[in-house]
Amino acid sequence: MESVLLSLRGVSKSHWRGPHEVRVLSQVSLDVPEGNVVSVWGTRGAGKTTLLEIAAGLQSADQGIVSFRGEDLSKMSDGQRTVLRGRHVGLVRRAGPRSDLRVIDHVALPVMAEHSERSALRCAASALDRVGLSGCAKQRWRSLSDGERALVSIAHAIVRQPALLLVDDPTMALDTVDRETVSELLRSLADCERIGALVTTPDMPAVMHSHEIRSLSGGRLLAPPKDTLLPGKVIEFPGGDGASGTGASSG
């Protein structure tokens, strides 16, 4: 049985705009088991980044429990949460280095403090290999395409061998081919390396390679209905030339 890495139970969060309370998350519950990609889809302002930051322990929830491998984040000190993020959680954001570092140096940064330079560069080379970008190691960040930057951001997050990835909008501004590459990579990290990933995105096609899809809006996190539509139930477009019908039958 897959063990749950990240668990949110009844998490609520509000922001205040003057006297008005804006409910960003309302009684949100979800689990991210190891080896699973759980995607949360929502439009801009739906609360996705807040959800991700609460999951990472960067923000606290007003109500509810956030736990990593059963340990309640709210009962940890700031220092313990920082250690947790450093050792077990990889945050994937598209922000690049401020200076125009070589790709391999950028990817090696998270492990520079605890490894020799040579060892850190070896870890970075391995992370780049895992995302299929070995050939870009000596290139500069600014010379990379958007798709390559997305992959390098993932390499930067997995260089410390985290158990859990928290991924913010990994396919932002990517074309169809790069989007598929990034989504498939996240799925293969889960399937082959048992990494769990919580992915937030406003891009619906980006969720198609995940194990579980949720939708976030108005503070509520929705899941698909439990009953399955397959096989035998038909997906129909409205207004489709009378081309509708019911389930399959033998013929």
Add this chain to the structure above:
Amino acid sequence: MSAMKNAVLGLVIERPSERYRLAVDVRDRFGAGTTYVYWALDQLEGAGLVDRFDDRGHPVRRGVRCQRPTYRPTEQGIAHFDQWLSSSISEPSFRSDEVHIRLGLCRPRDVPGMIDQVLGQEQVCLGRIRDLKRLGEEQPPLGSSWSKTVEVLSRDAELAHWSSRLEWLQSVRGMLDRIPRDASVR
């Protein structure tokens, strides 16, 4: 001839098969029901665009019953399909569905119930999206980069429909949530 009937013809050209196999393919890829596909195959045969063959590969004459015939395109069918694929695409159209109609007629006192209904519809959209995902996982593309490209583009088309509907339902729910419950009946 309608786009869906051309889709049936296109699948016969892509992979000549028995009609049940074709019906499943059309259903999975384009969303038409089995009954429609059977009807469309009869129409295509009547128009001379497809032929039926028995299990020994012999042609079956029109109107003659045959157990599990295989449908193959005629030369005329292939030419017709090529001509259709290169012709102009017809204008898109819009038709109100039940959610539009109910929203257009609901009263302030109906708002709480409508919010629940909209939430249910959002879940249905998510269910359809999950089903699309499963279909992709159960029927991986045949391997060539072209078949994968076509599969992704085709999936994205349906996905765009369900995700834009989901987004619209979310905005409807957001607006309904902000309506005061004691608003006067119009």
